Amino acid sequence: MIEQIRADSIPIYFDPASVGAMKDVSDKEIHQWFSLMNVLFLNEEESIFLTGLVDIERALDYLLEYSEVVVIKRGSLGAIAKARGFDSISVAAISATVVDTTGAGDSFAAGFIEAFASKHDLTAAITAGTELAAQCVAIVGGRPRVGTAI
Numbered sequence: 001m002i003e004q005i006r007a008d009s010i011p012i013y014f015d016p017a018s019v020g021a022m023k024d025v026s027d028k029e030i031h032q033w034f035s036l037m038n039v040l041f042l043n044e045e046e047s048i049f050l051t052g053l054v055d056i057e058r059a060l061d062y063l064l065e066y067s068e069v070v071v072i073k074r075g076s077l078g079a080i081a082k083a084r085g086f087d088s089i090s091v092a093a094i095s096a097t098v099v100d101t102t103g104a105g106d107s108f109a110a111g112f113i114e115a116f117a118s119k120h121d122l123t124a125a126i127t128a129g130t131e132l133a134a135q136c137v138a139i140v141g142g143r144p145r146v147g148t149a150i
Contacts, residue, residue: 012037012038012039013038013109014039014041014067015040015041015106015109019049022049022050027050030050032065034063034066038068038069039068039113040070041071041072042070042072042073043072043074043075044075047060056072056074057088060080063087068083069082069083070082074093076093077092077106078090078092079091079108079126079130082122091123093134094131094133094134096137096138099139099140100135103136104133104136105136107129107132107133107135111128111129111133112125112126114149
């Protein structure tokens with residue numbers, strides 16, 4: 001399926017979701033998966049687990065060996081991203097009254113993907129991701145109830 005998606009030039013965005021799920025898979029297999037993806041989304045814990053590096057810039061460079069774009073979500077510190085051949089871009093988190101962090105990473109990814117797919121601008125994409133994540137953490141649950149003003 002992935003080969004067909006790539007053959008049709010449809011970008012693939014991948015977020016492994018947790019370190020727990022990756023512990024049962026070899027590094028070699030994970031790296032093979034990453035090589036098939038256009039954009040990787042990781043949180044800091046995942047990036048440290050996969051690279052063995054606590055220096056975020058070095059982790060980005062390591063992961064760029066496998067994927068064209070790498071985004072590391074940093075929670076209250078915002079996000080940092082880098083595309084092959086370019087400098088990293090860091091965006092601070094948007095101030096929000098944190099009520100519940102459920103869904104914040106997925107909300108970030110949704111904001112990022114929409115902006116990156118339409119604008120092909122990494123700064124705009126991580127900014128959109130942080131904006132949507134800030135809205136998400138300001139409510140209870142992973143999505144607002146119908147009619148909720150944020």
